[in-house]
Amino acid sequence: MRHGAPAPATDIVGIMASLIDLANPTRFMRFSAALLPWLAAIATLLLAAGLYLAWFKAPADYQQGETIRIMFIHVPAAWLAMMFYSMMALSALGTLVWRHPLADVAQKAAAPIGACFALICLVTGALWGKPMWGTYWVWDARLTSMLVLLLIYLGIIALWRVLDDPSRAARAVAILTLVGFVNVPIIKFSVDWWNTLHQPASVLRMGGPTIHPAMLWPLLILAIGFTLMALSLHMVAMRAEIMRRRVRTLTILEAERLDRLARQGAPA
């Protein structure tokens, strides 16, 4: 290789090799066991700091008053519900295209976590809507598309439970996940595309956030805290899923071995 010449192919091969290394379930178990305590500790600290700032430092909103404190949970929950679905769509590609050994494990473990954040988003949104809009629910684009996301999550969880064979279930769920992904940009842009009761984006928007830093900082700290908490839970759920599959394989092997022993011991 010439001096100073870039070596993109070598870099890509290196990155792929690292990903394949991590794709090994045994390596993932070792790596996650080392990372989990740190991730959980940082998440706890950020959540504690964020809640303190949200309750004791952030001012009340000039229009919405103290109900603005619901935003500190509602907004991160909405972001995480969409983020986890996007992660699941990537995992679905990993299952269908690259046949990554951990892709369907990651997808299965993410679904209940994403569903819980979608539920929190809907419940806190309804409780915020009643005092501000005068109603818990309206069938507008943002609220309805978020409800559809929760229903897709529940459908995916149900499909995992219906099909016994993990590899068959993984392919079926991956297709459903990719079809359902069309809903994620609809949720994000619903407030721009249609007239809705829901306010437009005030943090993740072109031109920067429109909310005051005294509210923005607690929101961002809580968002990172909830994200790290969700990723910690995802890692534990992935470890449980890897162990469930080992249990399934070992149970089949044990049954075969006992069957073989019974045949050897049985009279001809």
Added chain:
Amino acid sequence: MSGLFDAIGPHAGFILASYCASAIVLIGLTFAILRDHAAQKRALDALERRGAGRRSGRGAA
């Protein structure tokens, strides 16, 4: 408790209900995931103790 409600204002019930509902969902989720992890670990340990992964019958106790 009424002091807390007074401090938060007329919509205290909605605000506290939001936080309580979120806490219940997240604590329930954490508990369910940790319980599942512990159950799978117990099952795997039991199978490995019995030598379930071995091809021969020597591991069976």
